[in-house]
Amino acid sequence: MAAEFGVLGVVEARVDGRLVDVGHARQRCVLGVLLIEAGRPVTVDQLIERVWGDSAPQRAAGTLYSYLSRLRRAVAGVAGVAIRREPGGYVLTVDPQVVDLHRFRHLMTLGRAAESDRAAAELIEQALGLWRAEPFADLDTPWLGATRRTLLSERFTAELDRNDVLLRLGRHGELLPELGTAVAEHPLDERLAGQAMLALYRSGRQADADEQYRRIRRCLADELGSDPGIALRRLHEQILAADPALDGSPGEAGGPGVPPTAAVTVPTQLPADVRAFTGRTGELAALDRLLVAPDGDEPPMTVALLSGTAGVGKSALAVRWASRVRDAFPDGQLYVNLRGYDAEQPVAVADALAGFLTALGVRGPEIPPGTDERAARYRSELTGRRMLVLLDNASSVEQVRPLLPGTGSSLVLITSRDSLPGMVAVDGAERVNLDLLPLPDALGLLRKLIGVRVDEEPAAAEALVSACARLPLALRIAAELAADRTDVPLAELVAELGDHQARLDLLDAGGDPHAEVRAVFSWSYRNLPATAARLFRLLGLHPGETARVEAVAALTGTDPGEARRLLAVLVRASLVQTGRGGRYGMHDLLRVYAAELASENDAEPDRRAALTRLFDHYLAGSVAAMTTLYPDGDPADGDPEAARAWIEAERPNLAVICGYGTAHGWYRHTIALAETLFRYLDAGGPVAEAATVMACAVSAARTVGDRDAQARALSHLGRLHRRQGRPHEAAATYRQALALYAELGERAAEALVLRNLGSVDWLLGDYRQAAEHYQRAWTLFEELGDDAGQADALVRLGLIDARLGDGLGAARRFGSALDLYGALGDRFSEAYVLSLLARLPHRPAPLDRAADHLERSLGAARRSGDRTAEAYALTDLAAIHARQDRLPEAAGHLRRALVLHRRIGDRASEAEALNDLGQVLRAAGDADEAGTQHGQALDLAEEIGDRYETARAHEGIAAALRDTGNLDRAQRHFDRARRIFADLRVPAAPAVGAPGSA
Template sequence: MAAEFGVLGVVEARIEGRHVDLGHARQRCVLGVLLVEAGRPVTMDQLIDRVWGERAPQRAAGALYSYLSRLRRAVACADGVEIRREPGGYLLTVDPRAVDLHRFRRLMTLARGAEADRSAADLIVQALSLWRGDPFAGLDTPWLSAMRRTLLGERFAAELDLNDALLRLGRHGELLPALSATVAEHPLDERLAGQAMLALYRCGRQADADEQYRRIRRCLADELGSDPGAALRRLHEQILAADPALGVPASAVPAGESRLSGPPPAAAVVVPTQLPADVRAFTGRTGELAALDRLLALPGGDEPPLTVALLSGTAGVGKSALAVRWAHRVRDAFPDGQLYVNLRGYDAEQPVAVAEALAGFLTALGVRGPEIPPGTDERAGRYRSELTGRRMLVLLDNASSVEQIRPLLPGTGSCLVLITSRDSLPGMVAVHGAERVNLDLLPLPDAIGLLRKLIDARVDREPAAAADLAAACARLPLALRIAAELAAERTDVPLAELVAELGDHQVRLDLLDAGGDPHAEVRAVFSWSYQNLPAGAARAFRLFGLHPGETAHVDAVAALTGAGSGEARRLLGVLGRASLVQAGPGGRYGMHDLLRAYAAELAIGHDSEADREAAVTRLFDHYLAGATAAMTTLYPDGAPPAGHVDAARAWIEAERPNLAAVCLHGAAHGRHRHTIALAETLFRYLDAGGPVAEAATVTASAVSAARAVGDREAQARALSNLGRLHRRQGRLHEAAETYHQALILYADLGEPAAEALVLRNLGSVDWRLGDYRQAADHYRRAWMLYRHLGDDAGQADALVRLGLIDARLGDHEQAAQRFGSALELYATLGDRFSEAYVLSLLARLPHRPAPLDRAAAHLEQSLATVQRTGDRTAEAYVLTDLAAVHARQGRLREASGHLRRAIVLHQRIGDRASEAEALNDLGQVLRAAGDTAEARVQHGQALDLAEEIGDRYERARAHDGIATALRDTGDADCARPHLDRARRIFADLKVPAAPAIGDPATTSGG
């Protein structure tokens, strides 16, 4: 029996296409080692080392004999496969072509030796298609982890080779989206940056190519202190000079005339590195660091438990500094990345919600925004899945409760979690086995040592005063740093005099109780430092405490204070030198949570309510104005995008957390108009490319704000937007409920145009749910409203959707009439884009004269237009339509290429329903082209998606496609249950069986 083995993903074995049970994780590790070394003996000592590392149990050899015996039985029926004992060790005999790793390497060798670029590209695509995920997914030993990193490097090199081949073939246009995403993940890779620059230049975007060069030059300078290499500098010079040598080689086949048959390049594995910068002048804590170091020695066993460390201690004692210092020391032990979140657990206003923290982690792990689940439990499950088998450090800073932490714990022992909290959190120790490291006040010698690092020789000149200063600061690092900065500013004042001054403040404020509360003492230090600020800086400090986000840009502080940007920068410089704020990259500043609370308290005591309200209003106006300007640049109405698109997108991305915080703060504190306006302004950006989960949170805050002020029109708009977000996430029943609420409001408000749009969207939800009667009713009602309003575009849209239902139900004559009427309306309106779409629908109708050439020509014009404007959603739909027309023309290779590009775009956008359709379409095209095995894979992926989002029609199409592919290979027994499921679903939906690619019944009504 034929066997296939895989390590480029989960370690697996298939015999005659059926999966073999390989046993538990340790046994799969053994097979993984033998597969990597296929045809070469592996000694017993090597096996033990590679399967257990330094944590091998005493009876490891006995366990290995048992594992090998079970593996022999598991593969015994496979032809040419044998595990046997040789003088040099254990040997797995297998055809290298049956192991995906060796096939991948063989294909890459052939590709790199190929004379023709087209042949090389085809071979690389075949090689990359073998990858199913991270190598040895779910398994973790030191040897496997090292091998995983090696193999991921090989895959990345293959992707770069494919990029070069595609560029030589003139395929820069279709390559550019994937290149842009990969460059963002590998900002220091010069070869990748050069590929992106060349693709941008050939797409007529010389300025963007220049900006790409400047971006990597800045990154190299900041991160490595070096300049770009000679090759990249030469390419940049050629781009600036518009060197003809950069044109598409004459031998290249024009893009659009043919497509590769394989999948798009695999995305590089995301390795997050979220740790904050290490702490300056860190001193002491050697015992605590040693205690943390001991946690790196994980216990033995097949499934090591999750290692959790808890740093607890009073506020300002240096928990975060210690955690960050240790995390940087050991980051090489966590090659799969480091995650960090400041949970702001003691922020009375806005502690970080667990769902928000999970969304941030998932984004850092490479999960696209639209794929982030809506609920906290679902996000926690996805988060644990993403971390399975990965060696990662997770730093949860400033946590306040076990409830805030528990969903953020990985489910795998390959990770280590480090938590900081002011509380002892006994539940973490009792339930999760956390190792607690308590931080007391710095020992006096260490406290003096920190002062010595910060203010140098003055400590040694006045040792007694230095000791008194350390004691006055309660030996808390935060207070010591602030006091030291003040001492550094006043070099002419003896330390003894400064200590006396601080003592006066402590007495005056009456902050010291009999127990010597360190919170009170650090507050006295804050007061002492604050009293020495110039008036302008003191006011800026107070108002900074009113900012709802974690960090603020100079411009935001300027808005808070009412000063210009230059003056705000100067004031922040004064606060930074006093250690009252911390400067970050990109002109951003942060503040310790104790200082933030103190600043807000001072603002209430010193600034009138009117002044505070004016400051927050200026801040919110600043964010609303910035978001409006950025959105106008990115999405101008009726005009090409204006200049500075990259700057606008960068501003929104940098300020996104603050914009969300402003919306939530505004809804909670009565600033409802700001919340409504900002949420509406941001909606299109978040809907198109931002995390859908974040978009839903912001939009829900707008619903609450609109209800609070009784603005029913704003409430209806926000509900309509929220319904769309639910629909994109596959939450169809919630989308329907939300749309119904919006529909009732619009009907009461007497806004028929908005009512018609919601009816149209409700019809799209019904379409997805398979309720075609209800969908037709909603589309028909929308058409009547559009007709009453004299809205020809709306009427045409409703007719098209009604025609799609007719086609799906098998009434092709009625569908043709509706499409024809819509086509006439679009022609009158001069809407060439919609004309092209309707022509593609007419071209798909069976048993009718098909205007295929005309449809293809219109669609190609539409494709050029949407690619020029950067509308990725429209581009994906046009590519799908063009694929259907080309399939009807018998141009299967072109159809396959269009669909593969559409799938990539749908994935990036997060349009999961359309992705399922395109996967099924691709399966049909591949089957028609004779690639039955690959067709089955595509239908399988479509089935998974359709089941997840509840799209029964695409589920039935996927089952039908899998059944047909299985029958084509002679496996009728396996095909039968899929065929039965497909027939049952089609019968339940009361629609004909799955049409071929090109039939409008396969087209989305959404």
């Protein structure tokens, strides 16, 4: 007889296609719970809670037994189906593929991993076809209600995945009606809105796609007080710019179709579940209750706190529970080990936020510099998303509070040795205290790890559990040693451990459980081969959280093959853990213990030599990767993608090493690493991380008295500050670099810093000081015979003339620069100067010649992948087209430039382009959208301190308001613009360009 079971609708059972009577509502509730947990034990208490909730009858257990008995009879004789009582509770044994829910999940897993979109579409359609109605359609208990909402969320996510696949297959036409209905039902879902926008755009309805974006933007503002996320904003920009990347074509997975910007990133960062997990049923049930919404409402943003002593299993419990309920969080799971009890390298809040934002799809240059700004962006990215955030090993309230989402749909799970009373009192955290494992559970864990020896020597097993203080970490290490010595009776091993405890004198009168842990560590460590023991000690010195085999080989002075063999020994002993990507790490208690052993057993010169070898390895790897990514002259020999992947994987370690090296005397490594990595970090990494690394280099160079290295690091740091929108810090840093280069007589470097310092003065509106710095730079470039430098300085001086209203002076300087660029054959710079001449009001300019040069420059920039040059070419070309009254082309160029400026992180250029776009849109008659662009420019310009663009934004908003008849508000913005222009002593004239910083 063949059986089929269903929960995706009315709970039902079929045998050979015929319905089987599974009883009344309560009995079907029992079957529903067992079907959901198919193959996993469910305790009597859990069954009672899930079936009755708070309204359980006095003799619920007896009633439950009768329900189970009837259900057993109903499935009696069906092959492969049985309801059994096990030590952990009742288990329904059944092939998961005959339960519609588990088959649905299996098909979705296959669909998401399918090699082609056609196969994926077929599998996902099969999965969705299993749904008959709402889950448990005629049943209602608090637990079933919460589970129903979770499953409906799974279905909705599956529908969104199907939509993406069908869009990639070019089936946007057939999707449109269904997408319209879904958008009406889920007006705040950004991923769905993006799919609808893309389908409309591909159906030739660009205006409707634009209106769909405006609609969700209004809904988000009204309901949540937030703006659309970065993914939806990027898609809107691409639609308005008619980006060819959106055209798509029917094809296979990985081909053109739904662009990355059309989907919301779904991170899945949970570590691997712990093997042989045992017990903690009460704590798991307490965590389960957090998913049950009060009174059937959406659960509030919940903070759960698992607290307990070190080694008690907090992280294992957190990961086990998170893995069990991950389907309840379809928008993703975030994880970070905060290393709160690591005295040397706890994870800074800003770094944790940067990691989360990266996982959520925010590009490096778009990650804000400050902790508060990052926290705000993080909360914005999580708005409306159902996510699980696991903050492991936190040490204080201050370390976790900025990591709390602001949304009402996420759950945060924190583990800490501290009780963190502030989280309970202020943030409403639900605390779950973890005590030592109860003796039966501790024995159960030992039984899973070493098998029948526990039952053959029960007294010795209990003694071993007691010697390990019933701490899971200690039990696992002891069990691995016992499993490795099967010929030695447990009693003998326990006696051996007791001897170690006495000899080490680690047990104090208070019965501190950490003492027993250390004794077990010592016992296991002393049974290691000498070579593995040495590797264990030295690995405790590694400043980072994890390391690859090659790094461990460098640390120990062995070859990778030997390092891999010794690591396998430590993994078998549970002293080292394997992680993703072939990386190895240690529990923080083991790391401390290993470092203590290294201090006791390895001489200081040997320890220092080990770390020097490690840092040499990372420096050599960084040089090799950067040489591949940015070859000088000849094409790179290596694989650029592999080089980029290496840097991304090792970036956390490289940043930690720079900080560690500065603090502990590896100054040259810090300087060399920072200098090597600067170009990569500046081009695409988190700007704040790059600034931290360069600050370490400044400190290290200052300590060793290397003024040349200090000046270079300061110059790099000034650029990073400017990119972060921190002009005052940038100016102060550039001045320090300038003084050092002047002392060193490095005149070429001095000229570049003068130019960059002038660009900061320009941004701050101090045009007199900017002109002085540009003039000094020009003088140095002239003395050095650097024609390109002279031309650049002339352009910048001409920009100041233009901004101050001296069009004749600007034209003269631009003309001189044009001659120099022409002699050099620099067609891109020549085109840029021509565009500046075209922007001068009331001056004739060779517009066609300028446009031709710029089109060629744009093509060259795109072919070389230079996004900065491409953005500037687009902005300049837009200015030419605006002068030629080709407003749609000008707007399209500016929208593409904005996308690039945001990806690069050039916030000053972004503000200017927003104002330019506002002017073009107003000239084209779209005052409302012009006001929106000027409003964005105003927010950004005020944030970065660009007063000129702030005034332009006020002026643009005022003009847009006047066009729509809002004269009072328009006058206020006009007045603000006039005050700023007057304070800057410049005429209120259109922007003529903004000099950048190299």
